[in-house]
Amino acid sequence: MDTPPPTTGAPRAQSLFRNPVVIAGALITTISALLFFVGFFVDLFGLHTNPYLGIVFFIAIPSAFIVGLLLIPIGLWLERRRRHQGLPPSLREWPRLDLNRDRVRTIVFAVLVLTPANLMIVGMASYKGVEYMDSVGFCGQVCHEVMEPEFVAYQFGPHARVKCVDCHIGPGADWFVKSKLSGARQVVAVLLASHPRPIPTPVHDLRPARETCEQCHWPAKFHGDKVEMFREYADDEANTESVTTVRLRIGGIDMAGNPRGIHWHVAEENAIEYIALDAARQEIGYVRLVEADGEVTEFRAPGVTDAQLAAGERRGMDCVDCHNRPSHTFARSAERAINELLGAGGVPLTLPFVRREGLQAITGEYGSQDEAFAAIGARLRGFYQAEYPEVWAGQQADVERAVLSLNDLYRRNVFPSMKVTWGLHPDNRGHMEFPGCFRCHTDEHATKDGRVIRQDCDLCHDIE
Template sequence: MKRFFQALKRFFFPPSDTKVILRILPLITVAFLVILFFAIANYAWEESNSTSFCGLTCHTMPPEYITHQDSVHAVVSCEDCHMGRDRLYVMIGRKVRYSWQTGTAMLFNTYEYPIIAKNMAPARQACENCHKPETFSKDSLVEIKHYADDAANTLTYTYLVVKTGGGTSREGLGYGIHWHIENPVFYYATDREQQDIPYVVVENKDGTRTEYVDVESDFDPASVSSGQLVQMDCITCHNRTAHRIENPQSLVDSLLARGQISADIPGIKKKAVEILSVSYPSEKEALDAIASLEQFYQNSQADMEQVKSAIATLQTAYQRTHFPDQKVDWKTHPDNAQHVDSPGCFRCHDGKHLTKDNEAIRLECNLCHSIPVVSAQNEFITRLEISRGPEPSSHQDSNWINRH
């Protein structure tokens, strides 16, 4: 060992009479090692921030990984949302902190189920790297296909115009759903999932503040400081955009609409929803329950090849939307971008949040989208009424939708 260190010393600190090439060689070696170190560090950094590493190698989370792969943000890496984009030293600090949290959880088996993210990066460091809040989005027509729970799986269409909006008021815009992002809106939630919001504050252009309190909550605004308020951003509504799980009704409608399940199978919509709505102790029991559809249709007039195909499709769909081991399914996490399975917009727009002058946060169905119109399959023309009013004369008129 002593000889090794002596040789190493002679290599890096050669005598003055050594050949030039041998005196330069240590510098070349050091430069090579430095480049190699940074190359390995860069590869390790990029690899450890990849979706495959997070979801399959480090701390395996099937619900999060699978739903992410099926989402519109599948090409966005985990760290883009959960760590955000910032200066390198800030990112390294976050990586060390998160690695400690997940590392100790794996070592001591202290993972909570279902897993709930507690350290999401602010939207300005995550979402706004791709999406610009000041951008105005035009109204968009949405078509929703719905199959009835009857023998014919009767198809109907629901049409509505979604008023995404956004933009800035100085450009003559600043309305629609994305109005909330351009304007400072703060709120206080009493629960971790932010489903109970008794207090909302809006900062007006003139510097004044408008406070709304849920009159049924007995909440005292003086009980919280401004530091406890959360500013509304993209994730306030789009909280499940990368990990959304459809409810059984919507899931089966989608499979039927895409032709992955044949609508010619009598009553398949009703049977599929019934099976997927049950909470099974294990995945095996769920797959067996889905497979029982073959016996159910054995003596019917259904095409058995179509039934077998439907069974395979439903089993795959179940495996990508239900995770008994991690206690995750469509009921686990509320999706605040809609108001079907959870309050969503109605957390604040419920007619109960009033100012001290009894002025309510607006409650109108055509505030965010037009009044939905349902059309039968045999209707060649569907008429949508695009109305910009009548607007209430004051926010105190919180019963607009009832009068409509």
């Protein structure tokens, strides 16, 4: 076919593309699309295991892609403004858009095909990006040092298969925006190293617990008691054991359908609200109970003033007011940790004074976990070599096993770089190391007419 002779003077709309910003945009878009495909296929074949690569492929590259796409209209607009000001096109040489020419036709056709493909890429990338940001790897490993204590402890907890986001972030668009905003703030804090050490607890914008927990647990179906055995060991040569058996009145609902026992607080029939006087919710100044028949009962801590209550945090009681460490559970104290370790057979009880020596080893002040591991080993080996050479000679393997178990205990509970140490985070179940149940059950939180929240030892359990 005959091509008509080219006309002189390019039409305006065409030459708007002759702009460096537009060209840069097109290049960025194309390159990042290619890179994204590489990443996507690498991921499909299961080759991407590193969370940092995830950031690159599913966040950085798609972001570049979108920036590229945005640059194109921005460049067009800049160029148009330039022309309005009577300036010549930024770039003089540009092929004419003449569909009679094969090459031009190919380009136009390519653009028409590529646009839907580009949109697909954005869709796929953002889906992958969101999915990736919801993964445990993203939450636990990307800001490695910051989340390490929770990430490590999480893997040993009963909920190691429940994703971080399932408890921390609710479903729906509002949670998405909220979490991404606070996430962005956190990233900045990590980059500037201005984040708190340790990360404070409680978390004030946690997803409402009943929404989370009741997907799997239904307290109305709980019944009966739960028996727990607490083993303790003395600091003597024989590491003497003593056992307390506690029969906890878990409750839920009784045969007549009435709420009772420990889960009475979260029964549908009852609503409990409280006011905490401190940020850690360890000091409770006021408790308000509304029962099924609408009867309201108000308890106040002794001596608390109206001004204190007005300044406190008011909160409806739910699962995490007791189960505040359902996941990433740290030992409540070094003593409890070592008792549990001995009880579980992690350290041979035949080693003389192993409880006392082990406890002192894991509670030393160390600058890093590696320093602690070296010191724990040196202390135990040194002790048996010096004090019990016959034990060292005959039971060296047991000593080494004890060293490994103690290192492991330390590794899960103490993180010097984040200033997380024994007993830092309160655990509200029970009442031994932390006030826990006794934040309210004081025998002193009282109504005006003298009814109190009771501390009778058999209200919650039988002890054998």
